[in-house]
Amino acid sequence: MATYSTSEFKSGLKMMLDGDPCAIIENEMVKPGKGQAFNRVRLRNLKTGRVWERTFKSGESVEAADVLDVDLQYLYNDGDFWHFMDNDNFEQYSADATAIGDEERWLKEEDICTVTLWNGSPLSITISNFVELKVTDTDPGLKGDTAQGGIKPATLSTGALVRVPLFIEIGDVLKIDTRSGEYVSRVKV
Amino acid sequence: MVIDSWRPSAEIEEIKRRAEVLAELRRYFLSQHVLEVETPLLSRYTVTDPFVAPIEASCSARYLQTSPEYAMKRLLAAYGSELQGIYQICKAFRADDSSARHNPEFTMLEWYRVGFSLQDLIDEVGALLRAVYLQQNQALHISQRSYQSLFEEFLGVNPHRAGETKLRALVSSWLPEDSAELDKKDLLELLFSFGVEPHLTNYQALFVYDFPESLSALAQLKCDKKQGIKTASRFELYLSGVEVANGYHELRDPQVHLSRFLADQQRRQALNLPAYQIDSRFMAAVESGLPDTSGVALGVDRLLMALSGKPISGVVIFPANLA
Numbered sequence: 365m366a367t368y369s370t371s372e373f374k375s376g377l378k379m380m381l382d383g384d385p386c387a388i389i390e391n392e393m394v395k396p397g398k399g400q401a402f403n404r405v406r407l408r409n410l411k412t413g414r415v416w417e418r419t420f421k422s423g424e425s426v427e428a429a430d431v432l433d434v435d436l437q438y439l440y441n442d443g444d445f446w447h448f449m450d451n452d453n454f455e456q457y458s459a460d461a462t463a464i465g466d467e468e469r470w471l472k473e474e475d476i477c478t479v480t481l482w483n484g485s486p487l488s489i490t491i492s493n494f495v496e497l498k499v500t501d502t503d504p505g506l507k508g509d510t511a512q513g514g515i516k517p518a519t520l521s522t523g524a525l526v527r528v529p530l531f532i533e534i535g536d537v538l539k540i541d542t543r544s545g546e547y548v549s550r551v552k553v
Numbered sequence: 554m555v556i557d558s559w560r561p562s563a564e565i566e567e568i569k570r571r572a573e574v575l576a577e578l579r580r581y582f583l584s585q586h587v588l589e590v591e592t593p594l595l596s597r598y599t600v601t602d603p604f605v606a607p608i609e610a611s612c613s614a615r616y617l618q619t620s621p622e623y624a625m626k627r628l629l630a631a632y633g634s635e636l637q638g639i640y641q642i643c644k645a646f647r648a649d650d651s652s653a654r655h656n657p658e659f660t661m662l663e664w665y666r667v668g669f670s671l672q673d674l675i676d677e678v679g680a681l682l683r684a685v686y687l688q689q690n691q692a693l694h695i696s697q698r699s700y701q702s703l704f705e706e707f708l709g710v711n712p713h714r715a716g717e718t719k720l721r722a723l724v725s726s727w728l729p730e731d732s733a734e735l736d737k738k739d740l741l742e743l744l745f746s747f748g749v750e751p752h753l754t755n756y757q758a759l760f761v762y763d764f765p766e767s768l769s770a771l772a773q774l775k776c777d778k779k780q781g782i783k784t785a786s787r788f789e790l791y792l793s794g795v796e797v798a799n800g801y802h803e804l805r806d807p808q809v810h811l812s813r814f815l816a817d818q819q820r821r822q823a824l825n826l827p828a829y830q831i832d833s834r835f836m837a838a839v840e841s842g843l844p845d846t847s848g849v850a851l852g853v854d855r856l857l858m859a860l861s862g863k864p865i866s867g868v869v870i871f872p873a874n875l876a
Contacts, residue, residue, distance in 0.1 A: 392652065392653070393652040393655060394651075394746045395649055396746055397796060398602075398604060398605065398770055398799070399738075399742030399746065400604045400735075400739050400743070401649060402743065402747075404747070419727045440742070
């Protein structure tokens, strides 16, 4: 079992805490001149996303978490699981709804995304900052209204609902910023 | 972020500031007739303090000094009656990890004043700070609070009277796991670090005085008859919440020295820490008689951090990762 000592602590280090994989956000050594040293650590629980604060006695060891990020291609959803493939070795992974979370609305077949694996299984996914998705439903735009600042809702192929300019039509492909969920531009196809 | 690993981490303005501040410190002590001295960096003995870890020099069975305290007190035992005080600006070494405010090798200003009470020395540290801040064209506001008043304000208990069970219960909010191996001294240190220090950032310069008996180190004890407790004649200086100096009305009694060192050794053994011999040359000097003295050690790098607002890597030319 790999372990990390407090002297190896730094931001980004992945470790096990209360049975969950966590990543260090911030590590601060607290050492009074005459007193014992402690490490005050802020960690993100990689399963729940919650931020924890913990104190360790300096010199203590903590179990390392077998966590790594890989770029995988999204294949399909079978109703229960989302399936991904590593294009380098064709190894396939299946992720459950907890791992996919809210990202489902941006997940398009054949797109590449970053999957965080814990002990070889998907723990969470990170979508690219920008995705291109087709409009499947929106109210008809008004002719000649392209320059106005009006907006309307549009449904995308993944089911996501975004606010778009009035000139957008069904069948258009849109560039979306997945961090804010906002429309960026129309993509010429 | 280090781009070139051969370059200093400190900018030239901070390197110049260090030189100016060192010159101002020496000017101050010269004006007060405090004698500059040099004592060994390599010594046959080191300290017994459980949580002061020395660095051993492998070739010569010597330790790099963790502070010049013992050698300076030997000098005072020999010539104290002829001196108003002595000071030293030197490197001290401790085998701790680096952090934003720690470097294993650091610059220490340590001085002793013969015939000074603890308050006399607090006043002098204040005067020295004022001189340095004036030289650097910076304003300085100094406050003074007792350890007890801070502990009561932020943790709600009297640190002199609270028993171990009560302290352990308080500690559990920072250290939820086993605190069994922490003794009363450790519990107090931890509570002060986690429960009080974060609030001290509001004070530009703060002297904390009259420590609990168990944190006396080499400070004299005094009786508070009103409360029926003993307190340690010790102070610490915090600049914006960072510990910068530690001073004592120095202990003189050889028997008390011996019993505190033996307690340190027992504690080291209990914690499976390396054992260190008691410095017999220092003990012989104490037995021959130390003058009535107050003394203080001040971290010069920490002072420069407060003046610049930078972490230690911004004020030390080559910190440990570049040394």
